[in-house]
Amino acid sequence: MKLNQLALSILWTTLLAIALPSELSAQTQNVQPTHRDIAYAEDDPSQKMDVYLAKSDKPTAAMIFIHGGGWQAGSKNHVPAWLKKFVEDGVLSVVSVEYRFTQVKTHPAQVNDCLRAVQFVRQHAGKWNIDPELLGVTGGSAGGHLTAYVALHDDVADPKSADPVARQSSRVACAVSFAGPTDWELLKTIQHGHPAYRQLIGYPPGTPATEMQESLMADVSPITFASKDDPPVMQVHGDADDIVPLAHAEALHKELESVGASSTLVVIPGGNHGVAGAGNGVTGRATEFVKKNLLDK
Structure with missing residues (x-):
């Protein structure tokens, strides 16, 4: 049976969720979670994380990985090789987050889960030998959207909460988004x-963008929350991406620059939606960005 365009779109999203740079896969295949399926919330069984701890005599920085899959598929099990390499080298820990899919609950469940995950890591940083001030976030496609949202959203810490996790800051020190949507207003044009x-x-599916609630479209869009105090953000996007148009990355880059925040846009000529798996030419840039904004602090 011939796949139609919609099926191909879903296939691309799924492929991005599991894409790994082949150059590093063999080197990092033995990097396994130190802690698996740690519950960071109790609303749904999906709210779990895997923790890959670097072996280090001093607290390490950590990158929080958010997988893609159209907010309805994918798995925290597929951690990119460029992140595992940090763990293997003993310089940075990685936390891979699972979150509620849209079949369970729609927005803002996904972003709330990811913000909560950052707070949970910060609450447990001492136990995991992680520096709570050096947390970054990364992901591709839907995970790229959630990455940008976490990076740009205001701190959700509640100092008066009886929950010690909720009292923690949800802010991160840097973010790397691969092919992530940023502005739902673009659905209109x-x-x-x-x-x-x-x-x-x-x-x-098929609902005209002009018939969707404006406040929802704004709230789901990371671009809405851009401000001068945002952490450095790198976006990696292919100019041939027909799932998430390049205009999303361009719009956020322009907005971040206009408010005085640090923004880096890496455009991959001819790159499609699978830019996260395009090899060391892409992930090498992300690695250097993380080194500069986390490891060299």
Whole structure:
């Protein structure tokens, strides 16, 4: 049976969720979680994380990885090789986060889970030999959207909460987003064939963007929260991406620069939606960005 365009779109999203640079895969295949399936919340069984701790005599920085999959698929089990290499070298720990899919609950469940995960890591940083001030976040596609959202959203810490995790800051020190959507307003002017954009905020596939609630479209968009005090953000995007148009990365880059925040946009000529798996030419830039903004602090 011939795949239609929608099926191909879903396939690309799934591939991005598991894509690994082949140059590093063999070197890092033995890097396994130190702690697996740690619950960071109690609303749903999916709210778990795997913790890959670097062997170090002093507290390490940590990158929090958020997988892709259209907010309805994918798995925390598929940690990119460029992140595992940090763990293997003993210089940086990695936390891979699972979150509620849209089949369970729509926005803002996904972003709330990821913000909570950052707070949870910070609460347990001492036990895990992690420096709570040196947390970064990264992901691709849906994970790229959630990455940018976490990086740009205001701190959700509640100092008066009886929950010690909720009292922790949700802010991060840097972010790397691969092919992530940033602005739902673009659905009004650019064709977005993938149904997940609408499903994320509770609308059936094919719903005209002009009929969707403006406040929901704004709240799901990371660009809404751009401000001068945001951490350094790197976006990696292919100019041939037909799942998440390059305009998303360009719009956020322009907005971050306009408010005086640090923004880096890496455009991959001819790159499609699978830029996260494009090899060391792409992930090498991300590695250097993380070194500069976490390891060299």
